[in-house]
Amino acid sequence: MTNQQPWSREEFEAKLRDKGKYYHIKHPYHVLMAEGKLNEDQIRGWVLNRFYYQVTIPRKDAAIMANCPDRETRRMWVQRILDHDGHGDDPGGIEAWIQLGLACGLQREGITSLRHVLPGVRFAVDAYYNFCRTAPWQEAVCSSLTELFAPTIHKQRLAGWPELYPWIKPEGLAYFQKRVSQARRDVEHGLAFTLDYFGQSRQLQERALEILQFKLDVLWTMLDAMWLAYIDNKPPYFNIQE
Numbered sequence: 268m269t270n271q272q273p274w275s276r277e278e279f280e281a282k283l284r285d286k287g288k289y290y291h292i293k294h295p296y297h298v299l300m301a302e303g304k305l306n307e308d309q310i311r312g313w314v315l316n317r318f319y320y321q322v323t324i325p326r327k328d329a330a331i332m333a334n335c336p337d338r339e340t341r342r343m344w345v346q347r348i349l350d351h352d353g354h355g356d357d358p359g360g361i362e363a364w365i366q367l368g369l370a371c372g373l374q375r376e377g378i379t380s381l382r383h384v385l386p387g388v389r390f391a392v393d394a395y396y397n398f399c400r401t402a403p404w405q406e407a408v409c410s411s412l413t414e415l416f417a418p419t420i421h422k423q424r425l426a427g428w429p430e431l432y433p434w435i436k437p438e439g440l441a442y443f444q445k446r447v448s449q450a451r452r453d454v455e456h457g458l459a460f461t462l463d464y465f466g467q468s469r470q471l472q473e474r475a476l477e478i479l480q481f482k483l484d485v486l487w488t489m490l491d492a493m494w495l496a497y498i499d500n501k502p503p504y505f506n507i508q509e
């Protein structure tokens with residue numbers, strides 16, 4: 268418990284943004300990816316595993332809505348579900364991610380079956396889902412704020428991949444293009460809400476930083492599991508003789 272004065276809105280925002288130094292853009296797996304040093308299987312492994320994150324996002328957003336009695340917030344939040352699941356003529360982000368997989372030479376069924384998802388990735392993503400399902404909805408809103416840092420990583424892939432990974436069909440990159448503006452819009456709402464709600468006391472502000480760190484841990488841990496499996500070639504049970 269702290270009885271200290273809350274940080275000013277600007278100071279609080281700066282502290283949230285400073286968490287960007289722990290974003291998964293800095294993880295060695297992403298660093299290799301951005302340098303064009305991943306082989307085809309390492310890119311495919313990432314796409315297959317990240318698919319579990321993609322399909323879980325609209326489920327966690329639906330859980331947040333179910334917990335949220337505020338109609339105005341729900342009216343904003345529902346857009347996130349539509350972005351990923353699609354609506355009307357828009358096939359949505361999950362389908363766009365499948366198209367990325369196909370552009371990398373994967374089969375649709377291999378992606379959607381989730382059979383290539385590593386246990387460590389599953390546990391990390393499930394931890395995010397369960398947090399959003401069980402935490403107060405205000406905390407769940409705050410946990411989406413890693414999206415503050417997402418446009419940079421999407422733009423990095425859009426700029427780099429065509430030259431670094433010419434074997435990936437360029438139409439597969441449409442997901443990243445879409446997310447640049449969608450993440451900006453999401454974060455405008457999520458950040459304003461967090462600054463207002465968690466800005467009420469120093470204790471709440473510190474809680475917001477803790478929640479953001481938890482989410483950074485989720486993203487980092489997903490890549491740790493992928494590193495062990497696809498860079499070190501030590502997937503679970505690799506040393507067990509049948």
Ligand SMILES: O=C(O)c1cc(C(=O)O)c2c(n1)C(=O)C(=O)c1cc(C(=O)O)[nH]c1-2
Nearest residue numbers: 324410411412413414416417420421446486
């Ligand atoms: O490719 C990425 O590095 C990345 C990161 C994140 C993120 O920071 O959580 C998201 C996404 N992509 C993304 O595409 C996405 O739709 C998304 C939703 C959320 C969220 O927490 O609600 N994060 C992210």
